[in-house]
Amino acid sequence: MKNIVLFGAPGVGKGTHANILAEKYDLLHLSTGDMLRAEIEAATPLGQRVKAAMERGDLVGDDVVIGLVDKALSSTEQGVILDGFPRTVQQAQALDFLFKRHNRRMNCVISIDAPREELVRRIHERAIISGRADDANDDTIRHRLEEYDAKTKPVTDYYKVSGLLVCIDGSGEINQTSMRLCKVVDTVVRKNNF
Numbered sequence: 001m002k003n004i005v006l007f008g009a010p011g012v013g014k015g016t017h018a019n020i021l022a023e024k025y026d027l028l029h030l031s032t033g034d035m036l037r038a039e040i041e042a043a044t045p046l047g048q049r050v051k052a053a054m055e056r057g058d059l060v061g062d063d064v065v066i067g068l069v070d071k072a073l074s075s076t077e078q079g080v081i082l083d084g085f086p087r088t089v090q091q092a093q094a095l096d097f098l099f100k101r102h103n104r105r106m107n108c109v110i111s112i113d114a115p116r117e118e119l120v121r122r123i124h125e126r127a128i129i130s131g132r133a134d135d136a137n138d139d140t141i142r143h144r145l146e147e148y149d150a151k152t153k154p155v156t157d158y159y160k161v162s163g164l165l166v167c168i169d170g171s172g173e174i175n176q177t178s179m180r181l182c183k184v185v186d187t188v189v190r191k192n193n194f
């Protein structure tokens with residue numbers, strides 16, 4: 001069973017590539033952003049609690065997202081591709097704990113990198129179709145990138161230490177990045193004898 005984390009800044013294409021990889025390697029795509037938006041859409045108490053933070057571009061509380069991921073992992077035996085989680089070192093530590101409890105092993109953490117101006121350009125482009133309030137406002141976009149620098153980027157050090165981190169260039173066309181990602185996953189699959 002493969003378990004992969006797709007890591008990267010807002011707008012880098014985690015969602016797009018997680019979808020492609022999920023289809024190709026038969027993985028369940030778990031996006032904490034999608035889970036949170038579904039809670040808001042359904043106007044659940046949790047959704048009502050996180051709405052304002054998401055609209056401001058703040059990260060949502062660790063306990064909330066850890067709870068959502070725990071619930072998702074409890075309801076499947078399938079390998080997973082995590083998109084948008086972990087986003088803090090505390091979430092990364094919690095994920096180690098959750099994987100142990102659910103008898104899963106992390107195979108790799110793939111960080112997709114792209115220049116800042118490319119991220120902003122892609123978020124502006126996405127805003128037209130996503131309808132997401134946090135994609136449509138320049139201050140919110142800036143704040144999300146600041147949150148990424150301050151709280152999420154340090155997660156790469158966490159995975160560097162454990163030797164799980166692979167960084168790839170995500171600045172070009174979707175299919176170029178996709179080919180790089182598949183190469184990484186194929187190498188990991190071969191090495192781990194899945």
Ligand code: ADP
Nearest residue numbers: 010011032033034054058059060065084085087
């Ligand atoms: P993007 O990566 O483009 O910013 P996401 O859908 O992954 O889009 O996340 C949108 C928002 O959802 C984030 O700005 C944050 O408010 C919230 N969010 C998603 N995942 C997490 C997480 N793991 N921890 C905290 N907040 C999260």
